[in-house]
Amino acid sequence: MTENNAGYNGPLPPRPQNPPTQRAAEERAEEERQAAEHAAAGSPTESTPADRPAEGAPADLPAEGAPADTTDASDGVHAQQRGTPEQHETQAYPTAHATPAEQQSYGASFGYDAYAQPETPVYKRREKKRVGAGTFVTGMLVAGLLGGSVVAGTDALLDTGNGVGNTGTAQPQSVVVNDTGSVNEITGAAAKASPSVVTISVSGGQSGGSGSGIILDAEGHILTNTHVVTLGGQVADPAVEVRTNDGRVFQAEVVGTDPLSDLAVIKIDAPDLQPATLADSSELNVGDVAIAIGAPLGLSGTVTDGIISTLNRTISVQSSAVPEQQADEPEQAPGDGFNFLPPDGSEAPQQGTQGSIYLNVIQTDAAINQGNSGGALVDSQGQIIGVNVAIASAGSGESAGNIGVGFSIPINYAQRVAEEIIASGEATHGFLGVSVGPAASGNAEGASTFSVGAEVQSVEPDSPAQVAGLQEGDVITKVGELGIEDPQALTAAVRMLAEGESTQVELLRGSEALTLNVTVGRSPA
Structure with missing residues (x-):
């Protein structure tokens, strides 16, 4: 900030904490006595005015006896600045040899008494900050994010000449x-978890993008998102490259993808890998520390922190990797809720070519941006609690970015899906066999925007729901340990279950509360 003051171009003085010492008072008295002697002797006062150092003295040295100013002029920052903009424009600042009357006026104008001002304030002309190359490049990347699609923005700034976004320009950092x-x-948690987080570069055709991944085992299996390895459904046979935290680069093969959970497993053939330590996400609390580690905008090894904002949040994410119509999929009003965007650096598919997936997620305010997809959400012990998957953004497409509302797939669910993909190349999801709609509260008058459960509208013959005894008109309020507030929450909760898994379903049938045991089938989608 540059001050606009007549005759002075420096920062305001720091607010002193103690009144002037006796020594300072004696020095001012001595200065006044010397000035009187010079005046009596007829010395020309123009040659050594009170507001200018003596001839031959350096202009920026403090007066004798004054405390030295140790502020580095290059940092451009003084301790604090006082006063309103109007005062900055009109207030003339006292010099190092101001009279007591001038000091009294100056002190009062800035809200503290005359005794509390600096003994002999010393001002140093502020120098402009120099911006390093790293800062400049980072600024360009941000500008690219705001000015166009992420892939196009980074490619234009860091062009490799092959038409594919160069997402690996930033050197890996432990x-x-x-x-x-x-x-x-x-710091401790990030140091423990970071060696298990990798940066993933994906290309196919004329498309390219980047994301993150989590090392699962020493055999080289890496957990990430489906939308990362398929570039949001644009690429069926991608070329995948992985860079580890220590800077090594390996080609990867896709072991399998699971569009309904937006999870995928890839594999590299590499020695000396450090598998991640997985936490138990069922033991998390709202308010726990949450640390996101990944490669936003291709910047490997980026660490951001926050808290767990809420648990068991249900979101819907549009995906071209799933059919537009799916079994157990609830109806969703167009335009409802936030625009949930996968932060992978790829273009979103066209509205008419995609379906929706429903996920039960951890919500966090740790900064998650494009490129964090597939990366780790970590607890304070450096253990993985989730796989970062989506953000809620006030904008869309090229203007999407972190607003403190990010989402991560709980690691317990992600681990189950990953193990099935490694074992068979695919994962299973539960199927209940009901059509449901929102259930209005009994206290609501007329139409209500709030739902208090999922109301069964129909039950498929010979389905797990019919076998368990569900009936039309039942209001499902809980599946296992997950509360059900709306149809989307029911779909997400059932799909988190593996084929053949049993759970308890709580419901209201009229005024009667019931609990049914259900063994889910396999979702056909």
């Missing part, structure tokens, strides 16, 4: 710890 005596829990 967590840097310069002061081992002052390491907080975020």
Whole structure:
């Protein structure tokens, strides 16, 4: 910030904490006595005015006896700045040799008494900050995100000449710890988990993008998102490359994808891999520390932190990898809710070519941006609690970015899906066999925008729901440990179950509360 003051172009003085010392008072008295002697002797006062250092003295040195100003002029920042913009424009600042009357006026104008001002304030002309190359490139990447699609933006700025977004220009960075005596829990957790998080580059045809992944085992299996390895459904046979946290680069093969959970497993053939430590996501609390690790905008090894904002949030994410019509899929009003965008750096598919998937997720305010997809959400112990999958954005497409509302797939669910993909190349999901709609509260008058459960509208013959005894008109309020507030929550909860898994379903039948045991089938989608 540049001050606009007549005769002075420096920062305001720091607000002093103590009144002038006796020594300072004596020095001012001595200065006044010397000035009187010069005047009596007829010395020309024009040669050494009170607001200018003596001839031959450096202009920026403090007056004798004044405390030295240790502020680095290059940082352009003084301790604090006082006063309103109007005062900045009109207030003349006192010099190092201002009279007591001038100091009294200056002190009062800035809200503290005359005794509390600096003994002999010393001002140094502020220098402009220099911007390093790293800062400049980062600024360009952000500008690319705001000015066009992420892939096009980064490719235009960091062109490799092959038409594919160069997502690997930033050098890999391990967590840097310069002061081992002052390491907080975020640093410790990031240092533990970061070697297990990789950056993924995907290309196919004329498309390219990047994301993140989590090393599952020493055999090289890596967990990520389906929308990362398929570029949001644009590529069926992608070329996948992985860069580990220590900078090694390997070609990867796709083991399998699971569009209904938006999870995928890839594999690299590499020695000395560090598998991630997985937490138990069923033990999480709202308010727990949440740390996102990944490669937003291709910037590998980026660490951001926040808290768990809520648990068991249901979101819908549009995906061209699933059919437009699916079994157990609820009706959804167009335009409802936020625009949930997969942060992978790829273009969103056209509205007419995609279906929706319903996910039960962890919500966090840790910054998640495009490129964080498939990366880790970590607890304070450095254990993986979730796989970052989506963000809620106030914008869409090229203007999408972090607003403090990010989503992560709980690791318990992700681990089950990953194990099935590794074992058979695909994962299974539960199927109930009902059509449901929102259930209005009994206290609602007329139409209500709030739902208090999923009301059964029809039951398919010979389905798991019919076998368990569900009936039309039942209002499902809980599946296992998950509360059900609307049809989307029911779909997400049932699909989290594996084929053949049993659970309890709580419901209201009229005024009667019932609990039924259900063994789910396999979702055909």
